[in-house]
Amino acid sequence: MCMNSSDTIMVDIVQGIMVVNTETIPGKVITETYGVVSGSTVRAKNIGRDITQSFKNIMGGELHKYTELLQESRAEAMSRLVSDAMARGANAVVNLRFATSAITPGAAELFAYGTAVKIE
Amino acid sequence: MLENILLFGLLGLSILLAAFGILWAILYPILVLWAFFFSGKKLDAMIIDTAEREAQTFAQLGKDPLSTVDGSYRKEVSAAGVVFAGAVYGPSHWHQLIGFINNIFGGSVDIYQKVISAGRAESMQRLREQAIKEGWDExxxxxxDTAVMSPATVKKGIKAVEVFAYGTGIKYS
Structure with a gap:
């Protein structure tokens, strides 16, 4: 269910602007750069989820709710990055990087940054 | 009147906390025992499941769609975009106990390595599946990337690691 919401955000990204994590976009020429753009988000699940996940952690294995949480957060951070890039008049973002930091157990800060460019 | 309400409120709260404490004291050993019996098998089943899906993808495409090569090594590309997938994996408390004992003697802590490499294989397989779903050729x-779910300074809380894979999907025209 939550994977769907991140999927729709991804579709918006793909339609709006081209985002890649390579230095150049294969087959395109970069004509202008607009500097570093970034987007970040801190998200957490509700306490009920935290309790069920900590029970699951005792028995090991994958913690699906946290996987969903991080996927959603990453999509949100990326959509913020894309709107930042659009505001600068870019039509692509190259060299995208992700960074993560844990603030408290169960909450995560996701940070996406890249270079806004114009391609032809 | 106000004192009575306060008193009963405090009493109710402490009873609730005590009930949780008792429940936890009973439940926790059962869960750890469950982990002792089943978490190893569960982990093996996960590894086998991931390997099967990986083999299926390889058979379907004839090659591994992922590569770490950077840049435009093939020019005839019509579209490009970022793809990502991740998985949060944690060792069970039984495995954490084994890891702790292993840590005292030093050497390779095989059980953690097993859990994390299972997570890594799974997230790479998810990246392949996500790329196929979004229609990228390669x-x-x-x-x-690997990230911990809870900060190292916090002793309590979830002991889990997030393995995260991302790359640039490209479509050949």
Whole structure:
């Protein structure tokens, strides 16, 4: 269910602007750069989820709710990055990087940054 | 009147906390025992499941769609975009106990290595599946990142690791 919401955000990204994590976009020429753009988000699940996940952690294995949480957060951070890039008049973002930091157990800060460019 | 309400409120709260404490004291050993019996098998089943899906993808495409090569090594590309996938994996408390004992003697802590490499294989397989779902022919410049779910300074809380893979999906015209 939550994977769907991140999927729709991804579709918006793909339609709006081209985002890649390579230095150049294969087959395109970069004509202008607009500097570093970034987007970040801190998200957490509700306490009920935290309790069920900590029970699951005792028995090991994958913690699906946290996987969903991080996927959603990453999509949100990326959509913020894309709107930042659009505001600068870019039509692509190259060299995208992700960074993560844990603030408290169960909450995560996701940070996406890249270079806004114009391609032809 | 106000004192009575306060008193009963405090009493109710402490009874609730005590009930949780008793429940936890009973439940926790059962869960750890469950982990002792089943978490190893569960982990093996996960590894086998991931390997099967990987083999299926390889058979379907004839090659691995992922590569860590950066840049435009093939020019005839019509579209490109970022793809990402991740998985949060944690060792069970039984495995954590084994890891703790292993840590005292030093050497390779095999059980943690097993859990994390299972997570890594799973997240790479998810990246392949995500790329196929979004219609990319190949994923270049794949990077694999690892992040802990709770800060190292916090003793309690979830002991889990997030393995995260991302890359640039490209479509050949």
């Amino acid at each position: 994923v270049i410049n794949v990077r694999i």
